[in-house]
Amino acid sequence: RMNWKQYHRLEDIYGFMDYLAKTYPAIVSVNTIGKSYEGRDLKVLRISDGKATNKAVFIDGGIHAREWISPATVTYFINQFAENFDVESDDIKNIDWYFLPVVNPDGYEFTHEGDRLWRKNRRIPLTGRACSGIDLNRNFGYRWGGKGTSSNPCSDIYRGTRAFSEPESKALSEFITKSAAKFSAYLTYHSYGQYLLYPWGYDNVVPPDYKDLNIVGQRMAEAIAGTSGYKYQVGSSSKLLYPAAGGSDDWAKAQGIKYAYTIELSDTGRYGFVLPTTFIEPVAKGSLAGLRVLAAQINKE
Numbered sequence: 001r002m003n004w005k006q007y008h009r010l011e012d013i014y015g016f017m018d019y020l021a022k023t024y025p026a027i028v029s030v031n032t033i034g035k036s037y038e039g040r041d042l043k044v045l046r047i048s049d050g051k052a053t054n055k056a057v058f059i060d061g062g063i064h065a066r067e068w069i070s071p072a073t074v075t076y077f078i079n080q081f082a083e084n085f086d087v088e089s090d091d092i093k094n095i096d097w098y099f100l101p102v103v104n105p106d107g108y109e110f111t112h113e114g115d116r117l118w119r120k121n122r123r124i125p126l127t128g129r130a131c132s133g134i135d136l137n138r139n140f141g142y143r144w145g146g147k148g149t150s151s152n153p154c155s156d157i158y159r160g161t162r163a164f165s166e167p168e169s170k171a172l173s174e175f176i177t178k179s180a181a182k183f184s185a186y187l188t189y190h191s192y193g194q195y196l197l198y199p200w201g202y203d204n205v206v207p208p209d210y211k212d213l214n215i216v217g218q219r220m221a222e223a224i225a226g227t228s229g230y231k232y233q234v235g236s237s238s239k240l241l242y243p244a245a246g247g248s249d250d251w252a253k254a255q256g257i258k259y260a261y262t263i264e265l266s267d268t269g270r271y272g273f274v275l276p277t278t279f280i281e282p283v284a285k286g287s288l289a290g291l292r293v294l295a296a297q298i299n300k301e
């Protein structure tokens, strides 16, 4: 059923997650952490052997609807860890993994049925006339409303009427803050551009420990290039991309999660969001090599 030779509909992704929980109940569990605006489940899959000494890592994908390589990559990680847990490295086994592969299920389904290049969620305005959708990556509650955001509902970077106005961003943030786990890392997969971005995104400033994030990011980039040949640039997102406030990475960092990264997957623009399916396996394999570097680092701390 599941494979990484095509992009899958939400139903297939959720079916795959439920299948893994059923097949590997000792290590895999699936929880619905909330509902999207249109009422779809927001499903988190946890992989853990339950050791009390484990660290914790949160990984999400699909914040932006059209970035299909992101859920494909996150499900590839899930498959690798769940299917091969017993032979995985201690670096992997000593972490409680939490995956939310599709943060924006309404938008994701809309890109399959309506507009392939839709980015935002699918909230419909009360006033009927205005445009639909809030950019979930401008809706998080750290420095909400700042640079690189819009108050225009028709903009692709519309921030919404207040921080966490959207059920998707709210559910994600509440899951993290209410979790008993203390997360060492927050990774959010996007496309495209081949960038490993650390905070801050809201403005051209960096956190006190940015050197740690930079060095680990550089090592991740080396692993990705060594495995897949894809070259990633590493830096703060405001500097390398543009300032944009209300992002999930900044919010996670502000919660005290040390290794907060936005990873902009392939390519660098030839195909952009409409990345051919032949890229899925090499992109995901490279990303997994990068993730192993991060896992090793977290286990050292």
Ligand code: 0X9
Pocket (backbone or CB within 6 Å): 064, 067, 137, 190, 191, 192, 197, 200, 201, 202, 237, 238, 241, 242, 243, 244, 245, 246, 247, 248, 249, 250, 262, 264
């Ligand atoms: O603009 C975004 O939300 C991200 N790029 S994308 O092309 N996938 O839309 C970058 C977000 C970087 N992080 C912050 N600005 N906080």
Ligand code: ZN
Pocket (backbone or CB within 6 Å): 063, 064, 067, 190, 191
């Ligand atoms: Zn994105």
